[in-house]
Amino acid sequence: MTAVLEARGLGKRYRRRWALQDCTLEIPAGHVTGLVGPNGAGKTTLLSLAVGLLAPTAGTIEVCGGVPAGGAEQLAKVGFVAQDTPTYANLSIEDHLRLGAHLNPRWDRSIAQTRIERLGLDPTQRAGKLSGGQRAQLALTLGLAKRPELLILDEPVASLDPLARREFLQVLMEAVAEHDVSVLLSSHVVSDLERVCDHLVVLVDSEVRVEGEVESLLATHHRLTGPRRETDSLPADQHLVSASHTDRQSTLVVRTEAPILDPAWTVTRLGLEDLVLAYMEVPSADTRRNGDARKPALEVLR
Amino acid sequence: MIEFTLDGRSGVSPYLQVVQQVRQALRLGLLTKGDQLPTVKDVVSRLAINPNTVLKAYRELERDGLIAARPGIGTFVTRTLTDDSFAAHAPLRKDLDRWLTKARRAGLDDESIEALFMSTFRSAQEGVA
Known part of the structure; x- marks a missing residue:
């Protein structure tokens, strides 16, 4: 390439x-x-x-x-x-x-x-x-x-x-x-x-938040919705991009190559616009702790 | 010749929409062996989409043995999907019509009908897999 x-x-x-x-x-x-x-x-x-x-x-x-x-x-x-x-x-x-x-x-x-x-x-x-x-x-x-x-x-x-x-x-x-x-x-x-x-x-x-081929970005980002929980408990292979919580519910955007197995989550695909918006949100304290999320490993397929 | 359309809200990637539209046209008999597909340039300039999207769709269809590119001439359909099952379409459609009438009579609105169909379809798929 x-x-x-x-x-x-x-x-x-x-x-x-x-x-x-x-x-x-x-x-x-x-x-x-x-x-x-x-x-x-x-x-x-x-x-x-x-x-x-x-x-x-x-x-x-x-x-x-x-x-x-x-x-x-x-x-x-x-x-x-x-x-x-x-x-x-x-x-x-x-x-x-x-x-x-x-x-x-x-x-x-x-x-x-x-x-x-x-x-x-x-x-x-x-x-x-x-x-x-x-x-x-x-x-x-x-x-x-x-x-x-x-x-x-x-x-x-x-x-x-x-x-x-x-x-x-x-x-x-x-x-x-x-x-x-x-x-x-x-x-x-x-x-x-x-x-x-x-x-x-x-x-x-002034920083590159994420970069890659559109198809692979869309395939590896998911929105998880489920009962409220702390984001520390995510599996190691799921990088947290954004998180929002109400008193009962948590909505996360994660990036992962692996399938999401936790049955408590409702998993939906993200459109490109939602994906970009998730990265544009000011990173919360949660995501800052999960250091990988701010700058996910750069990747280019093909 | 068929014309592609794109649904930006469907959540289905553009390349897959092109693939599906060709397969759909083949299945319904709108496209048959020997028919020409629009050139990449035509599709691109009509829909304002990335040429790689169209190329990827055509490559996948070619890999499935449905179309073949003849360099300098164009891309042509090599196989149809209207196999023996095509003959069964009409009676199946009639059954569905009857079922829909029954569902309406039972008081289901469009949304409930779609939900019922999709959930049955999905659980049947899981049963097969």
Whole structure:
């Protein structure tokens, strides 16, 4: 397995505040990886480090086998669509494509033109006059026509309406199917990512809480509901992710490879959204004691 | 050609939903030997899902000997699931209809009927296993 992004002990500090801390992460090639976490978790910082817009305060990061923004060749390998899909308001669509062709050695003119035609956009129109969805599509077109090995998108659909959101993701997934491009995209809305991502990184409070292939994450996390009990009594192979109690009932989210045999528990599967939310909850004293839960062993199958 | 749909609320993983929809179509005779399945690119651009999801579903169906990929042409159905039991569908359906009428007459609402069916189905499965 080759990695498109490898971070070791990566950190970024602004004055006294760490925006990202001790981040060790390996993102495999050939996947669509979702980076989720609440606002302010450090998603944008991590992505900016990956494209070389920021330099790390601590640790190292390698993207597509090189230092981010470390030369023309490296820049050609990585595409980046920044938050709110910025374009040049005064330039026409045509100008954007011409600019792209001049600035990118691997520019694919036919991809760019086909996309704009299929979107039904007038090439002479200025980007400032486009709707939010159209502007996002233009930014995506530029990112794809560059033919990068890794395309990084920061909250690409956050500001789009549901239809534009779906259309954007359709184009993105079609590109993944057609060209050999790995994708890393961030969002604070899990439902956006559920269909498109096969790999997931959950970032909370500038730390990676959990990471892995979506299928295996879903298969190993369970919600247990049953009569109230202390969480110390869990079998050793069950890592506690989150716990909540009423006076009679306990509801736990645990991660385990083994089947849950205790008949007192009602076991249900977790959806991706619930799984992410369980990791986003501020860890209670219970989970802190069960040290493994905060940072479960990283695992990547395949 | 069939079209896939995804139910985001079902809790069934997308790849499994694709597998189930193909198997269902084969079982009901909607797909028969020689029919072409939508290309990965078509499915992906229609549903906005990860291509690996579709590939995984198709691989599983291929492993089960139901479909085969012909490189550069497409993916085709190689076997149907409408075996001898297909002929039994109609009478069984009639029995079920009769049973449903009986259940309604006994005062069961839709939810109770579904619950009764599923719990009976599950305990019967356990009996077999």
